[in-house]
Amino acid sequence: MNRHAFVTGAGTGIGRAIALALAGKGLAVSLAGRRAAPLKDVAGEIEAAGGQAVVVDGFDVTDAQAIEQGIARAVDKLGEVAVLINCAGEAPSAPFEKTSLETWNHVVGINLTGTFSVTQALLPSIRRAGNGRIVNIASTAGLTGYPYVSAYCAAKHGVVGLTRALALELSRTGITVNAVCPGFTDTPLLDIAVATITGKTGRTADEARASLARANPQGRLVTPQEVADTVLWLVGEGASAITGQAIAVAGGEIMGG
Template identity: 55%
Template sequence: MDGIAGRHAMVTGGGTGIGLEIAAALTAAGARVTVLGRREGPLQAATAAGKAAGFEVADVTAEGAVAAAIARAGTPAILVNAAGAAESAPFLRTDDALWDRMLRVNLLGAVSATRAALPGMLAGGWGRVVNIASTAAMRGYPYVSAYVASKHAVLGLTRALALEVAAKGITVNAVCPGFTETDIVAESVARIVSKTGRSEAEARAELAKHNPQGRLVQPEEVAAAVLFLCSDGASAVNGRALAVDGGEVP
């Protein structure tokens, strides 16, 4: 794909779920992809399967580790911040530790990786930063106040940084999936089943009903949106939130 082939791309959270699908799509489009994550096993598997050219083990919440990983792998021209986490609790039972975890992974993880990658993009006069946010960056959901706040912050970061680099050949955008067929959603289904006694099918239907299409989004649909934003055809798309949600967010 124009603008992607031959570029070095890094995908955080690239060993599983949406991140893995994005890595595979970028590889298929001709990029040299490095996947980054905390667990070596999934990263090795992704590389062995040809979905990435290499991997780096690092926790995105440890800024020094991310910077060192990028130094080893080489500065990416394309950075996809797909590492993330979701935890739920009623607001009055959401303690400071939960708030800290959501902000460190979802917001500061993206900050750390972008801070390490951006100087090389500026020096090269070209770059793409894509933050995987969520429809939770564009609306509210009950019982996940810390998660929603962290994803709103990711979108704020996207919009602010996009303006800083707008005239430097770099774009910064966010992809905002609705409920997507991933391990995180599988964990949500399990929680619904355990807490409510509903069947797995009923729990999945509860999540799918948010999507006007009546289904869960597929990871490859999110990856397709990322590919577009990384392409030359999206050079004028900057500071935007691209919802992949079947029409859930107006």
């Protein structure tokens, strides 16, 4: 049986690109997310290309029961999970003084606690699979600060810290744990940011996208495929000595870290 990869947030954007890339390399992929329709679309693409995919819909990373049931369904269909990609996330924006505790808890719950919960639930399976790989999709917001997304920055910094701590705990097991930190990437999540900017500033969507692209020294948005290609390297045999790293995919916006 092919090695089994479990991808959260697999229906759109970066998660979708990663799922398709993993399937293209011969992995069987569990597509986890809350909404069935986009997951089924990705599964259809994978299966049309001759790959294996299982749709794990109703998968809410803040719901312990949903996590447990989704994992059980995936393992029953495709066997033990060897590769975990934590990609589920949300990034609502607001000035710090207008960020409610409800928003704070929601953002931290999905981006940080969700990563913790899914990883903890899947770790026994990853151990059994052997030579496991855990990749957390963080953000350049996990390496630096941005205005109006304090909760998101705090959560993604937490994801990077969790990545480094777990990498050391698992260093002698053959399991590697890394974070990939994209800069502004051309995804539906970025479209939400563009809509917020246009609503508050009156700039056009093209002007808003251009302002975000300027954060990248290459003067462009990162593509989801570029993030997926980085993930492919990290889950491959050639990256077995790479663990505990937070790799920025951002055209030079962030250096070091």
